Amino acid sequence: MVCALGAAVCFGTATVLQAMAARTAAASGGGEAALLLRALRQWRYLAGLALDGLGFLLQIAALRSIPIYAVGAALASSLAVTAVVAARLLRVRLSRIEWGAVGVVCAGLAMLGLASGPEGDRAGSTALKYAMLAAAGAVLLLGLVAGRLPERGRALLLGLGAGFGFGVVEVAVRLIDDLSxxxxxxxxxAYALLLGGGAAFLLLTSALQRGSVTTATAGMVIGETIGPAAVGVVWLGDRTREGLAWLAVLGFAVAVAGALALARFGEAPQETAAEPRAVPSHPGDFP
Structure with missing residues (x-):
């Protein structure tokens, strides 16, 4: 659980650092390519990328130690980290409701930490591995379909698709035992991990460029938590501590609900500057 929370801190802080770099780079004007090149020359952006990499390593360690439902909820809480750090560094004003949502996320994670059992002991069947590969392919198809929808529906469907892709990554990590x-x-x-992660990153980027950030991020949080949690419980043997299943369910629901309330922080730059946006860096954001 410490690794999962550490990954959330890394991803949430990286988002804000990259937002700060984007704001500075945007001051000189120019297109998206010029913005990215200027951002890459700033230590804040590079530090954000380093935190993304560290967060992914911590995410893998967490997925190999505790149930997927606990990791997914913890990673969704990176939005709470982004909100708190943005309030400090970017001077984003949080409402009382948003501060309350941060507290709700923390309470949900505390309940999950108390109730979570060890990682499930099932290795995962060959059929499940191929099912994850098929799901990764379906994420790409979903992106093609969503691109033709009206703006509001498009952002939600692209966000859901991105969440499903990141969920494939979470499950795939558990299905890889031999690294030779x-x-x-x-x-x-292994192919599901690469395809699902790449497709999710593309869909999330498209969603943030073409529609509501809040809608897209909310869809992503739902997609990357509920499905993988169900797979972990049903097919991989994830369980809770004896007699605490109700607390795990309650903690999961509370943490995800709090994250959804903070969905606007899925892309901090949009909330803090009117200039071009930085590439998002939630867990899921870069597998």
């Missing part, structure tokens, strides 16, 4: 080159090449879960 030969075993990885023969494991469908």
């Amino acid at each position: 080159p030969g075993a990885l090449l023969a494991n469908p879960a």
Whole structure:
């Protein structure tokens, strides 16, 4: 759980650092390519990328130790981290409701920490590995369909698709036991991880560019938490501590609800500057 919370801190802080770099880079004007090049020359943006990488390593460690439902809820809480850090560094004003949502997220994670059992002991069948690969392909198809919808529906569907893709990554990590080159090449879960992560990143980027940030981020939080949690419980043997299943369910629901209330912080730059946006850096944001 410490690793999962550490990953959330890394992802949430990275978002704000990259937002600060984007604001500075945007002051000189120019297109998206010029903005990105200027941002890459700033230590804040590079520090954000480093935090993204560290967060992903911590996410892997967490997924190998505790149930997927606990990791997913913890990663969704990176929005709370972004909100708190943005309030401090970017001077974003949080309402009382948003501060309350931060507290709700913390309460939900505390309940999850108390109720979570060890990682499930099932290895995952070959059929499940191929199912994850098929799900990753479906995420790409979903992106093609969503691109033709009206703006509001498009942002929600693209966000959901991105969440499903990041969920594929979470499950795929659990389905990879042998890291030798030969075993990885023969494991469908390895391809599912790459395809699902790449598709999710593209869909989320498209959603944030073409529609409501809040709607897209809310869809992503739902997609990356509920589905993977169900897979972990049903097919991988994730369980809670004896007699605390109700507390885990309550904590999961409370943490996700709090994250949804903070969905506007899925992309801090939009809330703090009118200039071009930085690439988002939630967990899911870069697998």
